[in-house]
Amino acid sequence: MDTIVLGTVALDNVKTPCGMRRDLLGGSAVHFSMAARFFTRVSLVAIVGKDFPSRHINFLKKKGVNLDSLTMDPGETFRWEGSYEGDLNSALTLHTRLGVLSTFKPFVSETQRKIGNIFLANVDPDIQEELLCRMRKPRLVGLDSMNYWINSKPKSLVKLLKRVDIYVANDQEARVLSGENNLIKAAKSLYSLGAKMVLIKKGEHGVLFYGRGFIFSLPAYPVEKVVDPTGAGDTFAGGFMGYLSSSRRIDSAAIKKALAYGTVAASFNVEDFGVSRTSRLTRADLERRLAKFKRCFSF
Amino acid sequence: MDTIVLGTVALDNVKTPCGMRRDLLGGSAVHFSMAARFFTRVSLVAIVGKDFPSRHINFLKKKGVNLDSLTMDPGETFRWEGSYEGDLNSALTLHTRLGVLSTFKPFVSETQRKIGNIFLANVDPDIQEELLCRMRKPRLVGLDSMNYWINSKPKSLVKLLKRVDIYVANDQEARVLSGENNLIKAAKSLYSLGAKMVLIKKGEHGVLFYGRGFIFSLPAYPVEKVVDPTGAGDTFAGGFMGYLSSSRRIDSAAIKKALAYGTVAASFNVEDFGVSRTSRLTRADLERRLAKFKRCFSF
Numbered sequence: 001m002d003t004i005v006l007g008t009v010a011l012d013n014v015k016t017p018c019g020m021r022r023d024l025l026g027g028s029a030v031h032f033s034m035a036a037r038f039f040t041r042v043s044l045v046a047i048v049g050k051d052f053p054s055r056h057i058n059f060l061k062k063k064g065v066n067l068d069s070l071t072m073d074p075g076e077t078f079r080w081e082g083s084y085e086g087d088l089n090s091a092l093t094l095h096t097r098l099g100v101l102s103t104f105k106p107f108v109s110e111t112q113r114k115i116g117n118i119f120l121a122n123v124d125p126d127i128q129e130e131l132l133c134r135m136r137k138p139r140l141v142g143l144d145s146m147n148y149w150i151n152s153k154p155k156s157l158v159k160l161l162k163r164v165d166i167y168v169a170n171d172q173e174a175r176v177l178s179g180e181n182n183l184i185k186a187a188k189s190l191y192s193l194g195a196k197m198v199l200i201k202k203g204e205h206g207v208l209f210y211g212r213g214f215i216f217s218l219p220a221y222p223v224e225k226v227v228d229p230t231g232a233g234d235t236f237a238g239g240f241m242g243y244l245s246s247s248r249r250i251d252s253a254a255i256k257k258a259l260a261y262g263t264v265a266a267s268f269n270v271e272d273f274g275v276s277r278t279s280r281l282t283r284a285d286l287e288r289r290l291a292k293f294k295r296c297f298s299f
Numbered sequence: 300m301d302t303i304v305l306g307t308v309a310l311d312n313v314k315t316p317c318g319m320r321r322d323l324l325g326g327s328a329v330h331f332s333m334a335a336r337f338f339t340r341v342s343l344v345a346i347v348g349k350d351f352p353s354r355h356i357n358f359l360k361k362k363g364v365n366l367d368s369l370t371m372d373p374g375e376t377f378r379w380e381g382s383y384e385g386d387l388n389s390a391l392t393l394h395t396r397l398g399v400l401s402t403f404k405p406f407v408s409e410t411q412r413k414i415g416n417i418f419l420a421n422v423d424p425d426i427q428e429e430l431l432c433r434m435r436k437p438r439l440v441g442l443d444s445m446n447y448w449i450n451s452k453p454k455s456l457v458k459l460l461k462r463v464d465i466y467v468a469n470d471q472e473a474r475v476l477s478g479e480n481n482l483i484k485a486a487k488s489l490y491s492l493g494a495k496m497v498l499i500k501k502g503e504h505g506v507l508f509y510g511r512g513f514i515f516s517l518p519a520y521p522v523e524k525v526v527d528p529t530g531a532g533d534t535f536a537g538g539f540m541g542y543l544s545s546s547r548r549i550d551s552a553a554i555k556k557a558l559a560y561g562t563v564a565a566s567f568n569v570e571d572f573g574v575s576r577t578s579r580l581t582r583a584d585l586e587r588r589l590a591k592f593k594r595c596f597s598f
Contacts, residue, residue: 086480087480087481181385182523182524182525183503183521184521184522184523185523188523202504204482205501205504205505205518206504206505206516206518208518208521215521215595216595216596217505217518217519217520217521217595217596218518218596219504219505219507219516219517219518220516221516222482222483222507222514222516223483224481224483224484224487225481226481253598256596256597256598257598259598260598294598296514296515296516297515297516297517297555297596298555298597299552299555299556299558299559299593
């Protein structure tokens with residue numbers, strides 16, 4: 001089944017201990033798509049500026065991403081500049097230029113309004129809600145956010161939580177929004193706010209998943225050479241939501257498998273800058289690493 | 300098969316967000332024993348002072364711990380005072396009084412010198428080596444240490460590494476001793492220093508295990524109410540070494556299972572102060588939680 005993702009398409013400048021790259025194709029919707037495409041047809045709702053290189057458009061199309069709902073506006077594409085140090089667990093944002101994102105109104109083509117699997121990647125929660133309102137037959141709705149919105153629009157975010165199936169947060173965000181230090185308590189608190197399931201991403205420490213009556217926990221896939229973690233969380237979400245979109249039932253077995261696919265997809269993402277690694281990925285690569293991952297801890 | 304553990308027997312004062320306790324029975328050898336006893340007969344090599352309450356002696360005996368090599372000296376028992384805040388991931392040591400530990404020479408009874416499974420819990424590496432030299436038939440040797448010794452006696456520690464099968468460290472210690480930030484690189488580096496296997500404990504984030512040609516990774520068992528993490532690492536080591544001591548073969552399947560037992564044992568330890576929870580534990584409790592743990596992530 002199809003999946004629609006609302007998020008950013010960006011041009012990134014990234015500096016890590018492994019080097020520096022400028023004008024990388026990035027953004028949450030792009031990283032999401034690179035992993036989700038293995039399981040589902042992905043439609044992208046986002047905005048770019050006039051400066052957005054046509055080679056990136058062609059690249060995305062070639063990867064099977066439907067761009068019918070990609071808006072191109074006069075003005076500049078959203079740009080993010082960040083750097084990583086030490087253990088590469090958290091990015092230091094050096095510069096953000098919103099450009100066309102500052103006036104973004106999500107457009108969805110008529111056909112795409114019927115897509116059932118919806119992922120609201122990190123943008124203004126009001127824009128996320130706007131998109132959700134346009135969708136006609138939500139089957140599975142995932143929501144991501146970030147500290148900036150948790151701090152500036154907590155009410156909008158909490159309101160939105162009640163309408164989603166899966167809230168995806170990193171550990172810090174989960175702690176801030178819930179006010180709980182212990183991650184299980186944080187997950188429970190976010191669940192009680194209305195999210196039917198809560199997925200907490202812990203970077204190199206894996207993920208914690210909480211739903212009614214079940215908790216899952218997965219370590220990260222051990223990656224020795226982390227080159228650039230930008231987009232790892234979105235890639236995770238792409239593998240996770242992508243697999244669930246393709247699954248007939250959303251039960252605990254499907255969720256565990258989806259978490260494993262998300263983990264493995266994210267592990268590829270960090271091995272190179274931007275989408276360099278995930279864009280070259282094959283389904284066979286994914287499956288091979290999934291099998292290896294399973295051997296990593298099954299006992 | 301039997302296991303011998305060299306370590307501390309202590310009286311602890313602990314403060315956590317859940318409360319404060321004084322004169323708790325603690326120490327690495329004690330916490331280790333509480334978990335290892337389910338799999339193996341445990342003999343303890345340690346020292347206590349004249350002030351050590353006889354009820355603790357009786358308690359340990361009742362739990363099946365062999366105290367033939369426990370020295371009692373005039374002077375005071377080793378005392379540790381610490382507190383935890385926030386996410387309870389790291390202890391703040393407020394006070395340490397070495398007491399009899401400052402002149403400790405490990406004594407091993409003649410019979411016990413033949414014990415094959417040896418765990419050198421965190422004490423001065425020179426004392427660890429001294430004990431190892433006395434042992435006649437090492438089959439499986441585990442080594443733990445801490446930042447204090449890594450900084451003050453790195454040479455002794457590295458020399459010792461070459462003689463052990465499994466080096467157990469927490470993430471911070473592994474990073475400091477290896478000089479590597481990435482934990483897999485750290486594990487590889489410690490392996491290249493001579494430890495045949497490296498076990499890195501990451502607290503609430505689980506463990507990473509590295510041996511020749513294999514890496515395992517396990518999340519922690521999700522515990523909602525962490526009361527007191529003191530001794531969690533030693534409890535982990537007890538479950539881990541205990542299971543391996545009882546296993547005929549030390550192969551990858553046995554190691555994974557041992558890691559799982561260690562994880563589960565440690566999860567009980569943090570649920571109450573000192574050994575309050577682990578001392579009441581039954582094998583059935585362990586097995587039940589192990590099954591639950593497995594369901595937590597097997598896919």
